[in-house]
Amino acid sequence: MNDTAARTTGRDRPPRTAHAFRRRLGAVLAVLPSAVALLFVMGPGAGADSTAGGDVHVAQTLGDRELTVILRRVTGVPGPLHVDVITHAGTAAGRLTLGVTPTGVSTSASAASASGTTVDTAVVTLGGRPGTFSAVLDVTRAGPWELSLGDEQRTATIPFVVPKRTTSPAETAVYMGFGGAGALVLVTVLVAVRVRRFWWTLVPAGGLVACLTVAVTGALLSSRLPPPPSQGGQVDATIDGVGDPYADAGQQIGDYSRPPATLLLRSSTDRAGEVAELRLTLSDASTGLPVDDVVVHDGALLHLLVVGPSGQLRHLHPVRTGAGVFEVPLSLPEEGHYAVSAEFARRGGGVQQLRSATGVDAVPGSGAAARTTSDDAPPQAGTGTRTVAGVDVRLTASSLVAGRAAVLTARVGETATLQPWLGMLGHLIVVGPVSPTAAAGTATQGAQVWAHSHSMGAVPDGTHDMSGMEGMSHMKGMEEHSSASSSSLDMDSSASSAFSSPDLHSMSGLTSVNGDSTADETVAAYGPDISFVYTFPATGHYRVWIQAERDNTILTVPYLLHVTGASERTS
């Protein structure tokens, strides 16, 4: 109708109705971009939903059960937290009670009102056969939380953080700048065709340049700005800090590490033949206060290594029962000394290994269960084949010379069905130098070296010619594995060819790429060869244990190795 009116008036002034319409249209077009820009402001940073980060794997020795608790990635708050409890061969059936409790503080009283109260519980019924048993709990907000895991006797608590997806300030500036620039392009064009004096166009054009400057500056800065400290990993997590880690970043410092800790060990009994309740108390070496900032490291809050009187190794994962307090039952099958060492990491970085100054001395008990000898001791020094839980384990070593990297390769079983335990395919515990004839517990208590090395699969032996693949002759089982994980072959093909080794495929799924979750114990597709590279620092005899998981059983294979000096070897 307006067009008709315009045509009928020819070159005369347009009628007031048409003119008013255009004026209103112009105003709307000019203001619309502002609304769009406002949407940008509200957009990326304000979405309170999905989270970054992968699954959290935490091994827990709860009573006589060795469990792996997996907290799956939370994809939205409020939303479900999937918890998987993986059991192993021999884990008793029973019920576990799970609960989630928000913790943490906030400047907002309403945000923190539920802190300290359990908001959801679930029951997991463990079957008699090894497997994965799941529960779903509801988490209501991003921030620090605790998962409680209880059997009838004790309750373990696992701190974790439900993160929130946030946009960095630089990214926000890019969104804002380009959004505003896009809108101002329209405005500039509109002004250019509507105004008589051309210089009016410079106003939106100037804004356009300013917006572009902001966007480009943000884009250039985004890769250079340091990320904010990790909430819960580097600094104490708070509700506000998780909600906006950039605002909470404060002054950037390079070192968030905290002082070392001290380990106090108390045993409920010292009588052989009984089960001792060990209570480990961690305290800050500077202040003496409880160390309540232990973070998950290598798949557990605390790794406890115990060497018994005749050389039996226990690798346990005490549960957190209080601030800086961890508890675990330890059976004392025989009298003698038990050497104890703990590994853990405090918030802020740095793994610590603390050996209990006392260990546990078991005196003869009244029960007939106490034994004075054990089959766990390695029969003789050297590599070779041992059979543990019906699985043949063959250890080969390149050379055992002090000060030179030794490659220890164990073939665990014959098929590529090893399962990752604590995120690794194999664990190597080295204690020494010790007298080969002395009681293991006492000797290891005073040993100078306690080492814990990991394997992510087989590696070529550096002493052999790679092109001839002589050193790989014991790795033919990898072909079976390759077929088992063919889906990941393509991803690694370039890396594989670069190293001329098919064994790097064994690492696929074990390392987190772009925050993806790693394979858990239900993936039995690795091995059977696992290699460790370790440089023995001194000559002498070392007690060595290799640990790997197969058929849902954690195998611990003891060896006694003799490490020579360079001169001894050449003579």
Next chain:
Amino acid sequence: MSRPTSPSGRRSLVAAVVLSAILLTALSVRALWAPWRGTSPPVSGDTPRGAATLTGGTAHDVVTLTVSTPVTGTTAVNVRLVPRDGAAAGRSSPVVTVSAVLPTAGHAVPDFTTAPAADNRYHVAGLPLMMPGRWEFVVTVEGDGRHDRLVFPLTIPR
């Protein structure tokens, strides 16, 4: 294309354009500037200006900690407990202790036993903070068979 000839029309158009351009530019610049601004703690009616107030909770209470002057030096600290099950008559007042730790430096201040006031409020007159950093204020509540320990992380900026 014809141009508006009415002076009022042009003025309103130009005003809208200029306003939107300024608004967009200001928003963009703010987006780049905002993240590096300081965040001032909220000020409520019964807290001194500049005080930092944090709320946390245990299974028994909602605990609010107010640090009057969250800068290096000596500061007053107030704690308020709001029992989750309501204020039970005849219940003895718990012993509330406040301490502070700078974990990265390994510094700690002594435990200060608070002076109880009305309405489940507890007060410490002078708690020393010797240096800036990410402090932890530790509040313990003991009594009636409970032992609650609550940590309030708070950055002391200067």
